[in-house]
Amino acid sequence: MALLSVVVPCYNEEKALPFFYEKITQISEMLKERYQLETEYWFVDDGSRDRTLELVKELRATDSRVHYVSFSRNFGKEAGIYAGLEAARGEYVTLMDADLQDPPELLPEMFRAVTEEKYDCAATRRVDRKGEPPVRSFFARCFYRLINRISKTEIVDGARDFRLMTRQMVDAILSMSEVNRFSKGIFGWVGFRTKWIEFENVERVAGETKWSFWKLFLYSIDGIVAFSTAPLAIASVAGLFFCGLAFLALLFIFVRALAWGDPVAGWPSMVCIILLVGGIQLFSIGVLGQYLSKTYLETKRRPVYIAREKE
Template sequence: MTADKDGWTLSLVIPVMNEVEAVEPFLSAIDATLRDVAPRLEILFIDDGSTDGTAEALTAASERDQRVRWLRLTRNFGKEAAMSAGIDHAIGDAVVPMDVDLQDPPELIHEFVHKWRNEGYDMVYGVRGSRHEDTRRKRTSAGLFYSFFNRLSTTTIPSNAGDYRLIDRRIVEALRQLPERSRFMKGLFSWPGYRSVGVYYDRPARQVGNSKFNFWKLWNFALDGLVSFSTWPLRVWSYIGGVVALLSFFYIVILLTKVMIFGSQVPGYASLMTAILFFGGMQLISVGVLGEYISRLFIEAKQRPLYLIEHDSGADRKPLPQARPAVKVDIS
């Protein structure tokens, strides 16, 4: 824990895209629950290419509240890139990425801060104790993903833990050194290591607006995570190829033996087509897996920026004002 005893800053990082209705309720909830959570509080919004009135709402909020700062990206780069932009530009000794829809309850940050400051944890992540707001299909698919990912990857991510967490400045600086363009933030948060602990909470339903994620986006997100943190999909084809080659060798021995003993036999059309279709399908699958990795190598080789910033409301701003003395939070 790197913060000074009395002069530390907490930064909230909130990616938004077309969330004009959620900005004011979010700020009201933050003001009601986190007024005394830190000596200095930065509320950093990242406008990820909004096309509604989100930019105007953020402008008005930053003009009346010195704690509010916002970045506007030149277009929609995706939530992972927007979150990375916020983490890169946050000034806090501790940084809390969270959603604007209040499904990440702000009052939980008190417990995050307690474990960070009083118990010495470098990262405190929220674990969803129940997911009643999600559909059964989403809960099932999420559980399967976490289990599958942790079996295949050397980087373990906690089950049912989202992006909502407190991360120490040491981890922030480590994340800023990771240059990859295909960002799977749950894995990147876990990759540096350091001392971490989970805090269970019940995730409430979204209060305003609609989720920007659909099944197809979630599928691609899961695929990015698996490919970014595991080479197993590549290695498995070596084992499959070895097994198929071994079975083929035994089958050739059997065929040669039958020909030598019983004479030449005319092969059947069905068995020939079955073999052709089976091995053709296997080859197409393996080429597809190779394509997933090669496409990511292609993206990384171009070295394009992860995001571009069009506007920073805090570029010429004075340092954050000192808040009232932070109170020690009793979690028991």
């Protein structure tokens, strides 16, 4: 009998966990009846400060299918995804959130896509962003348009981390042991045949989102730096452009001085030009610093996470 591993990264999800467990066990029973598919659950406690870990332990005491990994501190969702995939033992592995924004009802369709239609992965994407602040939705769409223009790795607009994968694809993802992880890009980079399943946005069943606008902004920068070198090229082109502009300006000033003398004028425009060029230089140094900092962190070879408990 095949085994499906359900990986669930959790951070302060004590309110949502009971609803999630009830729903996922119902779907698991359905999968067992239809496809003779056993299920195990891997909850990854990402240094939660509420009763998330205690609730998981209570579930473990009554259900042997429940397992958990508890971090020594908060390492972030990306580390939680990696830890869960690393712990999963099934021939098939699904990754989903505990807040039920990833509908477990899609699992039978996703499993059919992998087993009957011979896809390596069944992934999900939202077709709308109902319930999200308009500003957040606008910048999210801008991010997907931007990264797909500057990166060779396809990252689908509205893609969720919710997906069901074969063991081969999971092993390929685990082989990428980089510390600075951007899973949406990693899923696309490893390739494999993927079927996209669309669904309408679902609001959280309980609790509050842990992703502020600022955290999403920093996460988007991580994605761009991890899967595109275009910002470095842009900085280089900007430098060449302003060098050429400076040369033309010097030529213009030289010719004007020969023809009409050199009256003292234009200080405001000169200050503006200096500020503009200085800003471009600082921007370019900042772009270079982002790549350098990521390289620096990778060379330390620190672990992606540290587990305090595992069962």
